[in-house]
Amino acid sequence: MTRKTIIYVSLLVSLTVVKALPRSYRDTEGKTSIGQRFSQLQENNFKAIAMIMFAQYVQGGTLGKAVEMAEDVTGLAKRCAAAASDSPDCLKPLDRIFLDTICQEENLPGFADCCAKKDPERNDCFLSLKNSSRGFVSPSERPDAEAACKNHSQQQQPLTRYSSFIYEVSRRHPFLYAPTILSVALRYDEMVKNCCGGAEAPAHNLGECFRRQTPKVLKPVREDGLRQEHTCGILKKFGERTLKALKLAQISQKFPKADFVTINKLVMDVANMHKDCCRGDMLECMHDREEILHYVCTNHDIISSKIKKCCEKPLLQRSECIVNAENDDKPADLSPHVREFIEDKGICDRFAQEKDTHVARFLYEYSRRHPEFSAQMLLRIGKGYEDLLAECCKPGAPDDCCSRGEEELKKHIYETESVMKTSCDIYKEKGDYYFQNELLMSFTKKMPQLTSAELIKFTKEMTAIGSKCCQLSQEKLLPCAEENLDLVLGEICRRHLTDPINPGVCHCCSSSYALRRPCLGKLEVDEHYVPLSLTPGLFTFREDLCTTEEEKLQHKKQEMLINLIKYKPQITQEQLTSVTAAFAAMRERCCRDDDREACFAKEGPELIKRSEKMLSA
Secondary structure, three states, rough: OOHHHHHHHHHHHHHHHHOOOOOOOOOOOOOOHHHHHHHHHOOOHHHHHHHHHHHHHHOOHHHHHHHHHHHHHHHHHHHHHOOOOOOOOHHHHHHHHHHHHHHHOOOOOOOHHHHOOOOOOOHHHHHHOOOOOEEEEEEEOOOOHHHHHHHHHOOOOHHHHOOOOOOOOHHHHOOOOOOHHHHHHHHHHHHHHHHHHOOOHHHHHHHHHHHHHHHHHHHHHHHHHHHHHHHHHHHHHHHHHHHHHHHHHHHHHOOOOHHHHHHHHHHHHHHHHHHHHHHHHHHHHHHHHHHHHHHHHHHHHHHOOOOOOHOOOOOOHHHHHHOOOOOOOOOOOOOOOHHHHHHHHOOOHHHHHHHHHHHHHHHHHHHHHHOOOOOOHHHHHHHHHHHHHOOOOOHHHHHHHHHHHHHHHHHHHHHHHHHHHHHHHHHHHHHHHHHHHHHHHHHHOOOOOOOOOOOOHHHHHHHHHHHHHOOOOOHHHHHHHHHHHHHHHHHHHHHHHHHHOHHHHOOOOOOOOOOOHHHHHOOOOOOOOOOOOOOOOOOOOHHHHHHHHHHHHHHHHHHHHHHHHHOOOOOOOHHHHHHHHHHHHHHHHHHHOOOHHHHHHHHHHHHHHHHHHHHHO
């Protein structure tokens, strides 16, 4: 399949899937039936989306079972479309049909409690079972190149050809947007075509071709899936008002020339789209997104000068292009300040009459002027402004009350920029490994209940943010750093929801989305934590410490560092330096010894005794 054909198929699939979809059954009083949806999508597209939805709901099932349920639902849809039936089954909302199908299956353990509930509680229950953590579903195996080539030559329909691929991606990424999965499947189809029929077709090159190209094809899966889950987490934990505020800040920064009415419409539409997506209503989610894209591209001349080329792309590529487009230039006549929100004498009356709208206008005006701030920081500024008016508009408040807010604002901006600058200075000085060790020490003290694997994973992701953002200009540093860090903190907070970490983390993850990052940053040693006992197995010193593979050695050292802090949470920098030096000396001696294992067996216990004395001093 040529690139031109791929783009054509992508456009065909995306247009067929979303262009003709009517408004949700919720908006049309149930008139949109499964038969109508089937007619709009056509059989192969309907079946592909059905399989995605089943794989995302029943992650522990099999491909055969997902295909069987998809075929059952597709069969119902086909019958309803052919007969224009008004039978009860044909008039059910789509999400109810899907869940009914799952609940009718006898060999799907784990869903009995959810199936006993009534909608919409049943759907919420199913959504709560979705798990995107690694290890919940066994890691995917690298595609068998020869089998993929054989399958490619035997099947003509791309979405049928790669049902196994679509299924495996879907169940490992239960929050991933369906068009992303379809788009990745089509890119995978192109990759298989190139590897199997191109210059690299000889058998000895097939494996290498697949190994080299598969990671590139799958890259959007992890990133888009994480962002979708992150957004759903914000909506679930902090509610629609917080999500709308976040989108207001982000969209105002991206489209500073658009007026408030236009931005507000986009915010409402985007928030409604996420509500549908996060509820699992995949077809409505896709339709919502298409409507937003249509509105943005139809009105691009009043929204942004940076998106015209995006709007000329096929639909599956259009959304990603707009999201990644540069912020538009600020209007030339835009004043640098928003003093009218502080100095205007009628401000308290407007705040009393239209609180949310007034604060939203402030956030819009402030955000469009400050693309150098992160969206999370803008939310903190918006919250500070709301709190300021709540205090200053009380009877008897001093006349200069509002003016004090400006000083508080400057202080907050300075503190936030200082935190990011200091972190980048440390990163530049120490490099990846030692910067991650600094983070490990800090987060092990804050969250000692996390496993070593979790602490290493989260701090590795934070270190990657340093690598990505600290090289950027001052204008781009804060948005890059805090918005990427917010994704990692969101992972930590979702981990806390499934398995509580400690009261400090609970408070920071629950009280305020805007304040989550500074709240977690201020946490210190968890005073409620009971340190690990010094058992024989806590620190083991073996010959594998002499490995020449630096990455493996660093991993072992980091595991020891974590256990050391879990054993002695109040460890000082001086004590840590002394213990680290003693360990390095022992390792050097034993790795030179002819009998390394015997040396570690003798020296290890002695090092532990000396370390105990150092740590008790």
